[in-house]
Amino acid sequence: xxxxxxxxxxxxxxxxxxxxxxxxxxxxxxxxxxxxxxxxxxxxxxxxxxxxxxxxxxxxxxxxxxxxxxxxxxxxxxxxxxxxxxxxxxxxxxxxxxxxxxxxxxxxxxxxxxxxxxxxxxxxxxxxxxxxxxxxxxxxxxxxxxxxxxxxxxxxxxxxxxxxxxxxxxxxxxxxxxxxxxxxxxxxxxxxxxxxxxxxxxxxxxxxxxxxxxxxxxxxxxxxxxxxxxxxxxxxxxxxxxxxxxxxxxxxxxxxxxxxxxxxxxxxxxxxxxxxxxxxxxxxxxxxxxxxxxxxxxxxxxxxxxxxxxxxxxxxxxxxxxxxxxxxxxxxxxxxxxxxxxxxxxxxxxxxxx
Numbered sequence: 001x002x003x004x005x006x007x008x009x010x011x012x013x014x015x016x017x018x019x020x021x022x023x024x025x026x027x028x029x030x031x032x033x034x035x036x037x038x039x040x041x042x043x044x045x046x047x048x049x050x051x052x053x054x055x056x057x058x059x060x061x062x063x064x065x066x067x068x069x070x071x072x073x074x075x076x077x078x079x080x081x082x083x084x085x086x087x088x089x090x091x092x093x094x095x096x097x098x099x100x101x102x103x104x105x106x107x108x109x110x111x112x113x114x115x116x117x118x119x120x121x122x123x124x125x126x127x128x129x130x131x132x133x134x135x136x137x138x139x140x141x142x143x144x145x146x147x148x149x150x151x152x153x154x155x156x157x158x159x160x161x162x163x164x165x166x167x168x169x170x171x172x173x174x175x176x177x178x179x180x181x182x183x184x185x186x187x188x189x190x191x192x193x194x195x196x197x198x199x200x201x202x203x204x205x206x207x208x209x210x211x212x213x214x215x216x217x218x219x220x221x222x223x224x225x226x227x228x229x230x231x232x233x234x235x236x237x238x239x240x241x242x243x244x245x246x247x248x249x250x251x252x253x254x255x256x257x258x259x260x261x262x263x264x265x266x267x268x269x270x271x272x273x274x275x276x277x278x279x280x281x282x283x284x285x286x287x288x289x290x291x292x293x294x295x296x297x298x299x300x301x302x303x304x305x306x307x308x309x310x311x312x313x314x315x316x317x318x319x320x321x322x323x324x325x326x327x328x329x330x331x332x333x334x335x336x337x338x339x340x341x342x343x344x345x346x347x348x349x350x351x352x353x354x
Contacts, residue, residue, distance in 0.1 A: 006085075007034065011102035011141075013086055022086065022102050022141040023075075029133030032123035035078060035110045053117065060121030065128060067175070073122075073137055076115035079144035082108020102141070111144065165201045167213040177232040181240055182217045188241070191248045191258050192216065202276070203268070210257060210264050215279045216244075222283030223290075242298075243286050250304040272321040273309045277330040277338055281321075284339035285346070303349035307342070316341055 009024035064071050088100040112119060118137075126132055173179040186192045195210040203209055221227065223243060224236045248254060253273050256262035268274040289297040311322065320337040322328045 005106045006103040007106060007108075009102045009104070011086065011100060013088075013098040013100065013102075020086075020143065024102060024139050024141065025136040026076075026139045027133060028122050028126060028135050028137060029130075031076075031119055031137065032126065035076070035112050035119050054120075056117050057120045057124060060117055061124040061128075064121060064125040064132070068129070068132075073118050074115075075138040075140050076118060077113045077140045077142070078115075079111045079113055079142050080104055080108050081111060081144040084108070084141075084143055104141075109144075113142075165199060165214070166217075167197065167199055167201050170213050170217050171198045176228050177237075178220055178226055178228060178230065179217065181232060181237050182213070182220055185220075185241055185244050186213065186216060189244055189248055191254055192244065195257065195264065203264075203274075205268060206265055207268075208264055210254065210267065210274050211279065212276070215276045218276070219280050219283035222280060223286045225287065239290065246298050247282065247286075247301055247304060250302065251309070252305055253309060270311060271309045272311060272317055272328065272338075275321070275328045275330070277321050277328060277334050278309075280330070280335050281338035281342060284335065285342050288339075288343060289346075300346050300350050303346050303353075304342075306349045307345050316345070 009022075009026070011022040011024045014021050014023065083105040085103045086100055087103065088097050090097060090099075122132075122137070170176075170179045170182060186196050186198075192211065195208075196216065197203060197207065197209040197212045200207075200212050201214050203212055220240050223240060224232070226232065226236070251273050253262060253267050253271050257264055257267055264274060272278045286297070286301070289300055293300055308316065311317065311326070317338070318324070320334060320341055
């Protein structure tokens with residue numbers, strides 16, 4: 001290899017499955033220049049990477065730009081299709097043997113195995129804030145052994161990864177205003193604090209909890225028509241807190257669980273109020289009542305305690321919260337139908353008592 005025409009990176013050498021790999025710190029400005037994607041028109045069977053999902057790029061780009069002092073990206077993993085030489089800084093057999101200079105021929109091709117969306121987001125962020133170019137990201141290089149090796153690497157990296165649940169994402173998110181108020185609500189209301197699962201997005205029939213954190217987050221989104229990352233006014237935050245404080249004592253079955261007269265398991269089996277379709281339907285109901293009756297929405301919600309929430313009440317909930325086979329199903333349509341029926345029943349009891 002002609003050492004006059006090489007990329008040179010200080011690197012740490014390691015070994016996995018008898019094969020060497022190298023970890024380097026790469027300046028962000030080099031990322032778009034040396035790391036390439038497979039072209040989209042190449043058939044999938046002949047690519048070593050999936051097609052870039054460009055809809056993800058703006059969100060990742062904004063993440064970098066909006067958090068210049070505390071964004072964090074995991075390593076990019078890439079294959080080198082070309083000649084490489086690793087020169088240890090010290091050849092005397094000491095621990096410095098695996099610290100050295102990685103020299104890569106300039107006609108090599110770099111193929112990303114994991115991190116193509118990070119690479120695209122970095123490229124877009126650099127167009128807006130070029131000074132980011134001096135920052136670095138860690139890159140793990142493998143010497144490419146052909147397309148089959150690169151495809152297998154992509155498969156292995158993604159097959160064994162475990163995505164976090166949306167509830168965990170909400171729990172660990174300290175930037176999203178909606179996530180912050182949701183966690184404050186859960187921490188402030190005894191029923192929610194005791195019976196909210198902060199990790200799962202759905203609850204098994206034997207779960208000791210009534211809610212998953214994402215149930216409450218999604219309901220809050222519906223209540224104030226906001227999305228992740230949107231700013232919240234103090235009035236909106238207060239409305240969310242007031243809403244949950246008001247309704248939690250109004251559902252008889254929730255009160256029974258809180259007072260140990262009913263188990264969460266029996267609640268889910270016999271009632272719709274232990275399922276996300278019901279909780280999110282309440283968000284639609286609360287939003288509409290706040291719009292239609294801004295001064296009396298609390299008064300109208302009081303009649304939640306008069307409604308029969310049992311799954312045996314097929315008149316109200318069959319074809320809405322659950323199907324002919326008795327299975328609870330949460331879709332946009334079932335949430336909407338359930339919310340509509342709840343509003344009708346609230347109006348009925350409100351008029352009845354006027």
